[in-house]
Amino acid sequence: DIQSSALCMDKSLTYLVARNAGIATPNFWTVTADEKIPTDQLAYPVFVKPARSGSSFGVSKVAREEDLQGAVETARQYDSKVLIEEAVIGTEIGCAVMGNGPELITGEVDQITLSHGFFKIHQESTPESGSDNSAVTVPADISTTSRSLVQDTAKAVYRALGCRGLSRVDLFLTEDGKVVLNGVNTFPGMTSYSRYPRMMTAAGLSRADVIDRLVSLALAGKSR
Template identity: 50%
Template sequence: MKKATVGILFGGNSAEYKISLKSAYSIITSLNTEKYEPVLIGITKEGSWKRYTGSADTIPEDTWNGQNCVPASILPDKSFHGLIEQRDGQLVCTHLDAVFPVLHGKNGEDGTIQGLLELSGIPYVGCNVLSSSIGMDKDISHHIVKDAGFRVPETVSITGKVSEEQLKKIGNGLGYPLFVKPANGGSSFGVTKVENSANLLAAVADAQKYDNKICIEEAIVGCEVGCSLLGKGDDLTVGEVDQIVLSHGFFRIHQESHPETDSENSTVRVPADVSSDIQKRIKETAKAIYSVLGCTGLARIDMFLTPDHEVVFNEINTMPGFTSYSRYPRMMKAAGISLSQVTDAAIQLALQTN
């Protein structure tokens, strides 16, 4: 049987560049090479595209961008259906049957890459343009999920310059503590828990380093729980529910010096230490939100569980992390589904959907 050629996109012009490198390495090393021929496509932090033909081992260490690279690009031309490479002064086309865009955050998880792949006619893993874009914007996704009848944190979004007086009014309206976040961001970059009005302006300034739209959110009392999903429509594979157990502060994944080995303030419990009835309710809520946001492919839904067992939507990750310590593969593994099986199912779904 002929192997399907799968482009693995990694890196990207995003604050989550290094996380993408680790996620991509996990995907590449889990790929069934009897079924798939990987084509490695790296995007530098500055946004340059490269076809990489060296060892995958250099990718998570960020030493890939060297002699085994040539400039490359995907054209928005459906008659081409592949990757253009510049080799020895000539343009070479490599056909791609599908693309796995293992990109996190801006310029990768927000509908931009998905739009390019739609124009190119190349099937791709993950959510479509609209659901990727909606999912990336915490303000917009909250509005849609709330309109569908689910509870979300009370949120005020701001853009541009805001006075201290305006911020004070927002803070007093929401109450303290509260969270300040970039509306379009992930992995806790630019997120601050604000205990009082004195720290609000500085928190907003920090978040504005990552996005010009900022969300100021009510702090939900309770623990964070998550649910991993794979599939489309009613045909969904659901991983075990996980639970974030904090010793102090708030959950800041990927912020530690050595996230593979430890976290300074949290552990991830899979399955979550809640009753089977509550786990079922969390899964059903996650599936409903997945549908409301128009998701197909895969996603991780993050929620809060309050002391009175109310489920509150937090955010959706339409291309969740696949690192050795990421939540999505852990939840799937706990349900008896290996990363290799997830990768295979996701690629097959892309080929069938597109």
């Protein structure tokens, strides 16, 4: 869906719509070319990123105010609109969602474990071999209660943003069991090492099954 994809591409708009639907998001600020950075409002560490980009390009983790301006300039190489968000302390998780109507299918929840730094994707020379600082586990090592909460939250995000067909909803699971939105990818990868098909496979749907269902959903959408 073009409208929802455009909405989800802008993380600040994604967060605003999600918050309006009662879904938790990080505290965040946006900075355009003519705006002053709200340094007096920030609690470090923060992530500075292009508001409308992906795959962690232009993203910096900032722990000190003196490093903030440089991180903003890095993000501005990719987008004139910059997002500054407070770091969420928790486990990075994701959920694959598929469907057009009220009945949505979710895959197994996955989990990202970091050895250092922050999660980056598609920046390796050989991504099929995995990341140099992270490992993705499917299914996630979380409780059944947390798993259900993550899947329900992912579906709520999907509906609130008007997604259709498929999306991967990225979230944080905090130590106290709270689920916080991280972002939404409305056109996730379908390679053998991509997260979306791996989550669906773990839930019993092969990559071929997923593609067949997506074609059917697309055809059904055209006939509306």
